[in-house]
Structure formats: C-alpha cells, structure tokens
Amino acid sequence: MAELSPQTDGCRIVVLSGPSGSGKSTIVNRLIEESPVRLMKAISATTRPKRAGEIDGDDYYFLSSEEFDAKRQAGEFLEYEEVHSSGYWYGTLQSELKRIGNLNAWSFLEIDVNGALRIKKLYPDALTIFLKASSEDVYEQRLRGRGTESEEVIQRRLNTVRNELKLASSYDYQVVNDHLDRAVAEIIDIISSREAQLHA
Numbered sequence: 001m002a003e004l005s006p007q008t009d010g011c012r013i014v015v016l017s018g019p020s021g022s023g024k025s026t027i028v029n030r031l032i033e034e035s036p037v038r039l040m041k042a043i044s045a046t047t048r049p050k051r052a053g054e055i056d057g058d059d060y061y062f063l064s065s066e067e068f069d070a071k072r073q074a075g076e077f078l079e080y081e082e083v084h085s086s087g088y089w090y091g092t093l094q095s096e097l098k099r100i101g102n103l104n105a106w107s108f109l110e111i112d113v114n115g116a117l118r119i120k121k122l123y124p125d126a127l128t129i130f131l132k133a134s135s136e137d138v139y140e141q142r143l144r145g146r147g148t149e150s151e152e153v154i155q156r157r158l159n160t161v162r163n164e165l166k167l168a169s170s171y172d173y174q175v176v177n178d179h180l181d182r183a184v185a186e187i188i189d190i191i192s193s194r195e196a197q198l199h200a
C-alpha cells in the first residue's frame with residue numbers, strides 16, 4: 001500500500017486521547033457534528049468483541065485475531081496497540097486516512113496515548129489534543145458509574161489513567177473537560193486556528 005505523505009497529509013490529522021472517564025465519546029460526537037472544519041472519524045480496527053449497540057464498520061472494524069494479524073503483517077496499520085492490557089488489539093488503518101483525505105476532510109483519531117505518540121512521530125504536523133477530567137476523582141466515579149466493568153478491570157484502568165496523565169504534556173494541547181460546551185468550543189477553536197494557518 002502506498003505511504004501517505006507526512007508533509008501534505010499530516011497537517012490534516014487530529015488525534016484526541018484522554019483517559020477512560022474523561023468524557024471522550026460525547027465530545028467526539030459533538031466535535032464531528034459541530035466543527036466547521038469537516039472532521040471524519042478514522043474507524044479503528046479492533047479484536048475486542050462488539051458491545052451492545054455497536055455497529056461493525058461504524059464504531060470499529062471488528063476483526064478476529066487472525067484477521068488483525070494478517071493486516072498487521074501486510075503493513076496496513078499506522079499504529080497498533082494492545083490497549084489497557086486488555087488482551088485486545090486496536091489499530092489505525094492507513095486506508096482510513098486515505099479514505100478521509102480523498103473526501104477532503106480531516107481525519108479524527110480517537111486513540112490511546114501510545115498510539116497518539118506514534119502518529120505524532122510519523123506525522124509531526126498532526127494536531128494532538130489530550131482531554132482531561134477536571135480532577136482525578138472524576139475518572140474513578142465515571143468508571144464505576146458505567147457499572148459494566150469488574151473491580152479488577154476498574155483498578156487496571158485507573159492505573160492506566162495515572163500513566164496516561166503523565167504523558168499529557170507531550171501533546172500539543174491539553175483541554176479540561178469541566179463543561180462540555182466549553183471544552184467542545186475550545187477544541188473547535190484549536191482546529192479552526194490550525195486550518196486558518198494552513199490557508200495563510
């Protein structure tokens with residue numbers, strides 16, 4: 001598969017990361033709907049089982065381990081990770097960025113910290129944004145509030161949260177999700193300013 005060009009394509013990539021419980025998914029949906037710069041979500045591939053309500057090819061490309069490995073060996077991923085020591089793999093497909101680039105939109109990647117740092121290395125012009133909760137307690141409250149995870153998973157995820165927070169300073173921007181509308185507006189401003197720079 002032909003490589004994307006870091007010079008031309010990297011500047012139209014937004015990477016958003018934030019620990020579990022930072023309120024990412026609501027923000028992502030709002031950004032995609034409201035941003036004046038056209039954003040499209042790069043759909044990741046994963047080996048994790050589909051949750052109720054999720055749609056293959058919309059939320060993720062749900063793959064078997066064998067299918068994921070085949071793509072990995074064929075060099076189809078820009079980055080891939082076993083996220084949260086969950087035993088499940090997640091990866092950004094190069095074909096997604098091409099698909100979105102062809103539609104003249106910006107690629108929006110909602111991926112974990114390691115994946116984000118890898119994308120930034122590949123595409124130094126990619127815009128990286130770290131979404132934080134207003135205080136550390138919020139992560140635990142939100143993780144517990146979901147009521148879907150076992151205590152062991154919660155503890156593992158909280159550990160990951162602490163490690164991820166340590167890497168926040170390596171992002172271009174850190175945004176605090178204290179009020180949804182304000183955080184959405186701040187991220188839209190960041191992206192719009194970058195778009196304006198590209199046209200300057």
Ligand code: 5GP
Nearest residue numbers: 044045080081083090091092110111112115
């Ligand atoms: P979930 O299983 O709750 O949908 O996602 C778990 C985590 O996987 C999230 O923190 C999300 O950011 C991360 N993730 C989703 N897709 C990718 C990907 O393609 N690459 C990487 N590195 N992380 C991903």
